[in-house]
Amino acid sequence: MRIVVLAGGIGGARFLTGVRATGAEVTAIVNVGDDVTLHGLRICPDLDSVMYTLGGGADAGRGWGRAGESWVVKEELAAYGAEPAWFGLGDKDVATHLVRTRMLDAGYPLSAVTEALCARWQPGIRLLPATDDRMETHVVVGDPDRAIHFQEWWIRYRAKLPARRFVFVGAEGAKPAPGVLDALAEADVVLVAPSNPVVSIAPILAVAPLREALVSGPGKVVGVSPIIGGAPVRGMADRCLRAVDVPCTAAGVGGLYGARSAGGILDGWLVDPTDAGTAVDGVRVATCPLLMSDETATVAMVRAALELA
Amino acid sequence: MRIVVLAGGIGGARFLTGVRATGAEVTAIVNVGDDVTLHGLRICPDLDSVMYTLGGGADAGRGWGRAGESWVVKEELAAYGAEPAWFGLGDKDVATHLVRTRMLDAGYPLSAVTEALCARWQPGIRLLPATDDRMETHVVVGDPDRAIHFQEWWIRYRAKLPARRFVFVGAEGAKPAPGVLDALAEADVVLVAPSNPVVSIAPILAVAPLREALVSGPGKVVGVSPIIGGAPVRGMADRCLRAVDVPCTAAGVGGLYGARSAGGILDGWLVDPTDAGTAVDGVRVATCPLLMSDETATVAMVRAALELA
Numbered sequence: 364m365r366i367v368v369l370a371g372g373i374g375g376a377r378f379l380t381g382v383r384a385t386g387a388e389v390t391a392i393v394n395v396g397d398d399v400t401l402h403g404l405r406i407c408p409d410l411d412s413v414m415y416t417l418g419g420g421a422d423a424g425r426g427w428g429r430a431g432e433s434w435v436v437k438e439e440l441a442a443y444g445a446e447p448a449w450f451g452l453g454d455k456d457v458a459t460h461l462v463r464t465r466m467l468d469a470g471y472p473l474s475a476v477t478e479a480l481c482a483r484w485q486p487g488i489r490l491l492p493a494t495d496d497r498m499e500t501h502v503v504v505g506d507p508d509r510a511i512h513f514q515e516w517w518i519r520y521r522a523k524l525p526a527r528r529f530v531f532v533g534a535e536g537a538k539p540a541p542g543v544l545d546a547l548a549e550a551d552v553v554l555v556a557p558s559n560p561v562v563s564i565a566p567i568l569a570v571a572p573l574r575e576a577l578v579s580g581p582g583k584v585v586g587v588s589p590i591i592g593g594a595p596v597r598g599m600a601d602r603c604l605r606a607v608d609v610p611c612t613a614a615g616v617g618g619l620y621g622a623r624s625a626g627g628i629l630d631g632w633l634v635d636p637t638d639a640g641t642a643v644d645g646v647r648v649a650t651c652p653l654l655m656s657d658e659t660a661t662v663a664m665v666r667a668a669l670e671l672a
Numbered sequence: 673m674r675i676v677v678l679a680g681g682i683g684g685a686r687f688l689t690g691v692r693a694t695g696a697e698v699t700a701i702v703n704v705g706d707d708v709t710l711h712g713l714r715i716c717p718d719l720d721s722v723m724y725t726l727g728g729g730a731d732a733g734r735g736w737g738r739a740g741e742s743w744v745v746k747e748e749l750a751a752y753g754a755e756p757a758w759f760g761l762g763d764k765d766v767a768t769h770l771v772r773t774r775m776l777d778a779g780y781p782l783s784a785v786t787e788a789l790c791a792r793w794q795p796g797i798r799l800l801p802a803t804d805d806r807m808e809t810h811v812v813v814g815d816p817d818r819a820i821h822f823q824e825w826w827i828r829y830r831a832k833l834p835a836r837r838f839v840f841v842g843a844e845g846a847k848p849a850p851g852v853l854d855a856l857a858e859a860d861v862v863l864v865a866p867s868n869p870v871v872s873i874a875p876i877l878a879v880a881p882l883r884e885a886l887v888s889g890p891g892k893v894v895g896v897s898p899i900i901g902g903a904p905v906r907g908m909a910d911r912c913l914r915a916v917d918v919p920c921t922a923a924g925v926g927g928l929y930g931a932r933s934a935g936g937i938l939d940g941w942l943v944d945p946t947d948a949g950t951a952v953d954g955v956r957v958a959t960c961p962l963l964m965s966d967e968t969a970t971v972a973m974v975r976a977a978l979e980l981a
Contacts, residue, residue: 436745455744458748458752
């Protein structure tokens with residue numbers, strides 16, 4: 364079986380450990396909207412979260428970055444007064460970014476760089492950025508309007524600065540990375556991971572030919588709700604949903620994605636038993652406990668999603 | 673009093689602590705031939721050695737790099753198979769290189785970058801690269817000839833690969849960094865630090881207008897021998913001298929520099945008592961213990977050099 368997963372960072376990474384456990388041929392199409400250049404380093408937080416998690420190098424407790432991380436470079440940069448100082452740049456991470464930046468500077472596309480990095484991490488799935496083109500999520504805040512990078516909004520301001528809207532800079536004209544369209548055309552099932560719908564999944568779908576291939580593809584599309592009982596499982600999806608006027612509920616997010624039969628992307632929508640009764644027009648809804656507390660629970664979620672498909 | 677010092681890395685840095693202690697207005701003109709770009713980072717070992725040493729951040733025991741250094745980035749780069757793995761890239765150092773690389777990429781010249789880094793380190797002297805132009809020392813080795821970067825020869829091969837000759841790539845046409853010519857024109861004394869004559873001092877002098885300004889300048893030029901009793905005090909100057917067919921003696925190096933009155937650069941030459949009797953045509957020779965065992969000994973050396981001037 365061939366499974367394609369649309370995924371953001373941490374939630375997507377954990378979900379993917381369950382998908383990998385099915386033994387299927389798995390392709391993850393990962394958000395690049397969080398990507399940012401800081402201190403001259405090209406940083407891809409979602410690709411790295413997936414790569415480190417599936418490669419056994421992630422810090423499970425903190426939920427992002429590397430296990431056993433240290434912060435010498437970050438402290439030294441701050442001692443030079445080098446901005447920004449708010450980004451959590453770990454020493455182990457710096458090496459990843461150095462290799463990536465050097466390869467990008469040499470002309471390799473991000474998909475090739477990701478493949479090269481995965482030669483070390485052996486994630487056991489195929490890891491593709493949504494696009495090799497530079498695409499970044501910016502957030503319009505303040506009065507008068509000003510746009511800041513998503514990372515600044517998310518990390519520096521802890522998503523507390525009221526967001527007017529999200530802009531996927533570069534999405535217009537962005538081409539899907541090599542392999543993305545083929546994977547979607549050959550997928551038996553497409554799963555939408557329980558990632559942030561507004562800033563993880565939406566930027567993937569903002570790559571127009573990718574969305575078209577998803578909608579017109581042969582595989583059933585099943586989404587997994589990132590909202591349980593009216594609250595995000597982790598992260599600050601509530602603040603993102605508020606900015607786009609979508610209720611922070613399983614039904615709200617299901618409606619945001621919409622039915623494939625009605626211009627949306629979903630055939631099925633998996634929600635937590637807490638949200639039993641959730642209805643989304645034109646979408647088949649099923650329930651399953653959605654807390655990814657361990658790999659067993661995650662595998663059960665994935666099985667339920669595949670059954671729904 | 674205005675003192676200009678021509679200096680390489682560690683030996684130059686230690687010597688400069690003694691020069692600074694005189695209370696004079698000190699300008700160090702530092703070798704950039706060792707500079708190298710590795711992993712996308714621009715690394716200036718001699719400028720950093722001087723900056724860290726005078727700023728109180730150097731590892732005195734190891735003799736290079738930062739005190740309390742860690743090596744996480746280096747280990748991680750090796751885990752990715754990123755070459756070269758032989759360079760001692762410390763985590764604290766990485767931050768310095770990131771700031772420098774980012775500023776250079778933004779168009780600032782190396783002299784301005786060095787000034788910016790020194791805003792943190794407060795070395796108490798003016799630190800100038802010999803040139804802002806890219807100039808690197810390469811070493812011709814092997815049969816047939818091939819040229820490798822000085823750092824590869826020095827660190828990877830511990831200078832054991834027989835060197836045919838040293839090439840200062842980019843020296844032709846290199847302009848002295850801003851401030852260098854003025855400093856030489858206004859110097860009361862110019863001191864040549866006991867640095868490696870072949871790969872630290874020679875690349876500085878390879879910047880032709882700099883050498884001309886030194887030779888035609890008003891200040892007496894006094895060199896301090898890096899050779900005591902036929903051996904380099906530290907480092908591998910013997911292997912460098914062999915490559916240019918100069919005896920590894922205080923007289924040999926004095927003769928290599930030569931008398932200012934005869935097309936060389938020296939008015940005076942300070943040697944260790946072990947080498948009493950050393951004669952260099954046209955150069956006044958004096959003796960003083962030249963082991964920089966502590967700052968008191970180093971200050972005594974500097975005083976002796978100034979008296980000779």
